[in-house]
Amino acid sequence: MASASPHDGSKDRPQGWTRRTLLGAMAAGAAGFAAFGPRGARTRAEGRIVLDYWEKWTGHEGAAMQAVVDEFNESQSRILVRYLVTAGIDQKSMIAIAGGDPPDVLGLYNYNIPLFAETGALLPLDEGDGSAAIPPLEAYAEAIRPLLTHPDRTGRSRRWACPNTGGALALYYNKAMFAQAGLDPTRPPATLEQLADMSARLDASRDGLYTRLGFTPTEPGWWPWAWGAYFGATLTDPSARRARVDSPEHAAAFGWIRQTAARLGPERINAFGSGWGNSYDSINNAFLAGQVAMVLQGPWLASVINAHNPDLDYGVVPFPVPASIAQGPPVGLVESDMLCIPRGVRHPEASMEFIAFTQQPRIVERLSTAHFKNSVLAGVSPEFVAKHPNRGVAVFNAVANSTRGFHAARTRQFPQIRSKMGSLFPKVWNTDTPVEELLKGANAEVQSLLVLEHEQKARRGWGSGA
Amino acid sequence: MKFSARARTDLAGYLWISPWILGFLLFMLLPVGLSAYYSLTDYPVLEAPIYVGFDNYARMWREPDFRDAALRTLLYAAAVVPLCTILALVLAALLCAGRRLTGFLRAAIFLPTLVPMVAAGMVWMWLLNGGYGLINQSLALFGIQGPNWLGDGPMVLCSLIIIAVWGVGHSVVIYEAAMREVPVSLYEAAALDGMGPVARFWHVTLPMISPAILFNVVTLMIGSLQLFGMPAVLSKSNEGADPKAFTFYTNEMFNQAFLNGQMGYASAMAWVQLLFVLALTGFTFAISGRLVHYRGG
Numbered sequence: 001m002a003s004a005s006p007h008d009g010s011k012d013r014p015q016g017w018t019r020r021t022l023l024g025a026m027a028a029g030a031a032g033f034a035a036f037g038p039r040g041a042r043t044r045a046e047g048r049i050v051l052d053y054w055e056k057w058t059g060h061e062g063a064a065m066q067a068v069v070d071e072f073n074e075s076q077s078r079i080l081v082r083y084l085v086t087a088g089i090d091q092k093s094m095i096a097i098a099g100g101d102p103p104d105v106l107g108l109y110n111y112n113i114p115l116f117a118e119t120g121a122l123l124p125l126d127e128g129d130g131s132a133a134i135p136p137l138e139a140y141a142e143a144i145r146p147l148l149t150h151p152d153r154t155g156r157s158r159r160w161a162c163p164n165t166g167g168a169l170a171l172y173y174n175k176a177m178f179a180q181a182g183l184d185p186t187r188p189p190a191t192l193e194q195l196a197d198m199s200a201r202l203d204a205s206r207d208g209l210y211t212r213l214g215f216t217p218t219e220p221g222w223w224p225w226a227w228g229a230y231f232g233a234t235l236t237d238p239s240a241r242r243a244r245v246d247s248p249e250h251a252a253a254f255g256w257i258r259q260t261a262a263r264l265g266p267e268r269i270n271a272f273g274s275g276w277g278n279s280y281d282s283i284n285n286a287f288l289a290g291q292v293a294m295v296l297q298g299p300w301l302a303s304v305i306n307a308h309n310p311d312l313d314y315g316v317v318p319f320p321v322p323a324s325i326a327q328g329p330p331v332g333l334v335e336s337d338m339l340c341i342p343r344g345v346r347h348p349e350a351s352m353e354f355i356a357f358t359q360q361p362r363i364v365e366r367l368s369t370a371h372f373k374n375s376v377l378a379g380v381s382p383e384f385v386a387k388h389p390n391r392g393v394a395v396f397n398a399v400a401n402s403t404r405g406f407h408a409a410r411t412r413q414f415p416q417i418r419s420k421m422g423s424l425f426p427k428v429w430n431t432d433t434p435v436e437e438l439l440k441g442a443n444a445e446v447q448s449l450l451v452l453e454h455e456q457k458a459r460r461g462w463g464s465g466a
Numbered sequence: 467m468k469f470s471a472r473a474r475t476d477l478a479g480y481l482w483i484s485p486w487i488l489g490f491l492l493f494m495l496l497p498v499g500l501s502a503y504y505s506l507t508d509y510p511v512l513e514a515p516i517y518v519g520f521d522n523y524a525r526m527w528r529e530p531d532f533r534d535a536a537l538r539t540l541l542y543a544a545a546v547v548p549l550c551t552i553l554a555l556v557l558a559a560l561l562c563a564g565r566r567l568t569g570f571l572r573a574a575i576f577l578p579t580l581v582p583m584v585a586a587g588m589v590w591m592w593l594l595n596g597g598y599g600l601i602n603q604s605l606a607l608f609g610i611q612g613p614n615w616l617g618d619g620p621m622v623l624c625s626l627i628i629i630a631v632w633g634v635g636h637s638v639v640i641y642e643a644a645m646r647e648v649p650v651s652l653y654e655a656a657a658l659d660g661m662g663p664v665a666r667f668w669h670v671t672l673p674m675i676s677p678a679i680l681f682n683v684v685t686l687m688i689g690s691l692q693l694f695g696m697p698a699v700l701s702k703s704n705e706g707a708d709p710k711a712f713t714f715y716t717n718e719m720f721n722q723a724f725l726n727g728q729m730g731y732a733s734a735m736a737w738v739q740l741l742f743v744l745a746l747t748g749f750t751f752a753i754s755g756r757l758v759h760y761r762g763g
Contacts, residue, residue: 094724119510119512218706219706221705270617270618271596271611274613275598277595413726415721416531419531419710425708426708445530448528452525459516
């Protein structure tokens with residue numbers, strides 16, 4: 001077999017072509033492609049302004065939002081919105097805004113607003129062209145309104161966002177299990193004391209192992225920072241300068257959690273619930289599988305119920321609070337997904353126009369229905385309640401409209417505070433360390449975060465009133 | 467201007483490697499330099515950095531989250547490095563000694579290292595599910611009630627160590643290759659001296675493959691101290707669990723930078739990590755002088 005010389009390849013080339021001319025041609029081609037090659041849709045779309053809309057939703061939630069975007073694109077011929085699914089949206093948008101290439105419309109979580117607003121990463125929606133089309137605060141549910149505003153560095157409260165969907169938390173209960181346990185399914189618990197009594201009657205075990213629990217704060221355990229609020233506590237004072245984790249209300253809340261753990265036995269309950277961690281969207285979901293009779297959840301649980309156990313006979317009531325504070329509007333956590341306009345966008349008025357379009361009641365109700373969520377608006381149509389796939393949607397709407405609806409602490413430190421409360425909960429649940437001692441330690445840690453925040457603000461010239 | 471033939475050759479060489487040099491300068495050296503600067507600033511990403519001297523470094527020692535994450539990472543590395551090293555050596559020795567099915571076994575041991583990390587994380591998430599996972603279901607067949615692997619701090623650490631050991635195949639392949647390079651004459655001489663298999667492994671094999679052991683230990687150590695992906699994946703599937711249980715040093719650094727907007731502080735953490743890894747690697751190389759034998763060296 002003849003061995004090929006390195007130069008033999010020249011026979012395959014067109015006559016007169018050398019390695020140098022080949023490389024030159026390739027380089028020229030690459031430069032030409034870079035200079036005159038295809039561009040993104042921003043410069044095409046038949047003369048329309050193209051907006052990039054970053055949102056977190058995929059699956060049926062993403063499809064519902066895409067339908068809203070499509071309807072907007074068809075409703076006019078000036079603007080074209082592109083829906084771009086973005087995982088880790090708060091992290092990626094932070095980099096994009098800092099890098100000067102932000103999306104035109106951004107879908108954040110409500111707890112992102114303090115950091116983004118305080119650092120000037122968002123454009124206020126209460127000034128500029130198109131702001132007149134943005135609905136006023138009064139259009140939104142009572143507990144949603146505080147989520148849409150935040151003080152800027154001058155201390156002035158500004159409007160930074162519009163909600164597109166929102167979720168409130170309430171108590172789901174299994175009516176069939178209530179009947180089996182001799183409880184009246186039409187009279188679910190209205191106070192925390194009743195919840196404890198009913199829960200004890202619903203607990204069932206065999207050979208020392210649980211087969212069913214009435215209620216446990218560990219399922220799903222997604223909001224360990226929120227328990228205090230059901231007892232009237234807040235994580236910080238209104239100015240977010242002082243931590244309030246060791247308040248008497250928090251002591252009562254975590255004392256109740258410690259009592260619940262003592263009654264149920266943390267080891268037994270941890271063994272019983274060891275499969276719940278990643279089983280939310282499955283038939284093994286503890287509530288769907290009949291392992292717990294009552295669960296604190298949002299309206300979105302209906303999508304899991306409808307998908308995996310549509311025959312489940314459930315009811316929804318506001319989550320009970322201690323009898324001493326039970327009189328009054330319902331208490332519950334309220335969260336919302338936010339539409340914002342980052343600083344540095346090229347067409348803020350076009351972004352504003354799109355956001356205003358999404359705030360029409362029929363759009364909000366359609367999107368909320370498709371997402372299995374309650375409405376973020378102050379009022380809802382009768383059809384919304386009648387046709388909603390969650391039979392308890394009226395309860396979730398009531399919580400969102402309640403003056404006692406509560407939300408994430410309005411400080412940029414909230415993600416860290418949430419993490420610290422998340423670590424506090426298992427210590428209360430699993431150990432014998434006095435609750436007051438644990439709360440004191442957690443309070444000191446949260447306080448140090450708040451001090452750090454104010455040091456950083458002072459460094460940037462924030463006034464004492466900021 | 468005329469260049470000598472040597473200069474032209476050099477210039478051509480530099481031109482050929484210029485894309486890499488440019489990439490290195492832009493995407494490695496510049497970010498490293500910037501992170502050194504940011505570590506001395508208060509930099510929330512969305513606003514300009516402000517110089518604060520060594521405040522971020524001082525803050526680190528006051529932060530309980532930093533201490534927790536650093537300690538958890540050290541414990542992980544302290545368990546993973548010896549466990550993986552010993553297991554890999556044993557498996558490599560067995561593969562070298564084996565006559566049947568060695569190809570299949572080698573592939574079976576190496577295969578896990580080819581599985582993408584996120585895919586592996588999803589599989590382990592279900593394997594380790596306390597109620598429905600294959601591991602606890604298998605233990606139940608023997609009357610053993612398995613733990614809630616991903617439910618609390620110590621068990622999360624154990625789970626991650628198990629997952630690391632599962633991915634030992636890469637080291638096994640390197641050790642096996644090194645063992646096959648050991649001259650047979652040394653084993654024959656050792657056998658003539660009356661050494662048994664264990665003594666031959668200890669006195670012949672280990673010294674002869676010690677450069678490979680050093681390489682593996684150093685890379686394993688660095689990889690363990692930079693653990694990030696697997697706990698990040700597993701924590702996403704266990705929202706109700708203690709978040710700190712899944713927070714290792716690099717996860718804490720990431721959270722500070724991109725979740726809490728503390729890029730200056732995160733940059734300082736990165737530099738502490740780099741200096742610690744450099745010091746540990748340097749120390750390992752320093753003590754390796756007496757333990758590692760280079761053929762012909």
